[in-house]
Amino acid sequence: MKLTIEKQIAIGFGIVIVLIVVLSTVVFLNARTFIENSVLAQHTLEVIDTLDKTFTTIEHVETGIHGYVISNDEKFLKPYQTALSSVDGYLERLRELTVDNPSQRNRVALLDQAATQVLDWATQALQAYQAEGFEGAHFIVTEEGKQKMDAFRSVITEIRAEESTLMDQTHTAIESSANITKNCSLPQSS
Numbered sequence: 001m002k003l004t005i006e007k008q009i010a011i012g013f014g015i016v017i018v019l020i021v022v023l024s025t026v027v028f029l030n031a032r033t034f035i036e037n038s039v040l041a042q043h044t045l046e047v048i049d050t051l052d053k054t055f056t057t058i059e060h061v062e063t064g065i066h067g068y069v070i071s072n073d074e075k076f077l078k079p080y081q082t083a084l085s086s087v088d089g090y091l092e093r094l095r096e097l098t099v100d101n102p103s104q105r106n107r108v109a110l111l112d113q114a115a116t117q118v119l120d121w122a123t124q125a126l127q128a129y130q131a132e133g134f135e136g137a138h139f140i141v142t143e144e145g146k147q148k149m150d151a152f153r154s155v156i157t158e159i160r161a162e163e164s165t166l167m168d169q170t171h172t173a174i175e176s177s178a179n180i181t182k183n184c185s186l187p188q189s190s
Contacts, residue, residue: 026184034177041170047097047104048163054090054111055156057083058118062149065122069129069137080122087115107159114152121148 003011060079067076091112098104121144129137 023184027181030177030181030184034174034181037170037174037177041167041174043097044163044167044170047094048160048167050090050093050097051156051159051163054087054094054115055153057087057090058115058149058152061118061122062145065125065145066141069125069134069141077126080126084119087119091115101162104159104162107155107162111152111155111159114148114155118148118152121145 057079061083064076064079064083068074068080091108094108094111095105098108121140125137125140125145128140
């Protein structure tokens with residue numbers, strides 16, 4: 001059976017329409033995946049930013065207590081006082097941001113404990129200095145402070161490593177979606 005020219009043209013248009021629908025669907029799905037992964041990347045960046053703010057705040061506590069004990073100048077207590085009012089907000093935000101990730105949730109709980117220990121250490125060092133002077137606070141400021149900050153930094157490093165891994169995975173998925181969409185929708189040039 002020989003097809004008439006009209007039927008051949010109709011079949012040709014049908015094939016083109018099917019190809020257009022298939023390519024459009026692939027492009028649409030990949031664009032949606034690209035957007036979803038971009039949102040995940042933004043989320044990871046927000047976790048890292050909040051983590052950095054938490055770290056900086058606690059680091060300022062350590063620096064402020066050291067500065068105060070060494071100089072007896074109360075201006076060094078400002079970072080400590082500021083941290084008392086802001087670190088809980090950063091930790092709460094980290095808890096909110098990691099609610100969907102059990103391992104990060106556990107690490108944030110450890111970070112909360114480590115931050116509390118640093119803040120308790122700072123309060124104890126401040127009280128020892130005010131009661132006994134430099135000699136009374138020396139061990140607390142140097143040895144205990146180092147131990148508490150090392151524990152805090154360790155948890156920060158673990159959280160940051162996990163977020164970096166998540167960012168790498170998301171970045172790979174974004175590149176893949178972009179390449180699929182590009183390959184389906186644009187003619188290749190040499």
